[in-house]
Amino acid sequence: MNEATSTSTQPERLLWDDICKRYPSEWVVLVDLERSKDDDEYEFGLSTVWGHSPNRKEAYVVARAAHDSFDEVACLFTGELVPNLTFR
Secondary structure (H helix, E strand, O other): OOOOEEOOOOOOEEOHHHHHHHOOOOEEEEEOOOEOOOOOOOOEOOEEEEEEEOOHHHHHHHHHHHOOOOOOEEEEEOOOOOOOOOOO
16 A cells, blocks of 8 residues: 555554554554653553554654644654664
């Protein structure tokens, strides 16, 4: 699929572990995030998957569009990130 998939039909609220299982190694656009009680931690509880894509640029297109409807939007990768290597 060349475009990010938007989950426009009755999105459900999921925990991060469930999101990772459902969308392995994909970029997910999250809205309606339930924040952790400790503001110093970057953790959240339930959130709604608004869209997903294996392609980061396509997921960011969905994330930008989601900003029209939601105050807070996150675009995160569910897989393991590979560090940017510099060769000399």
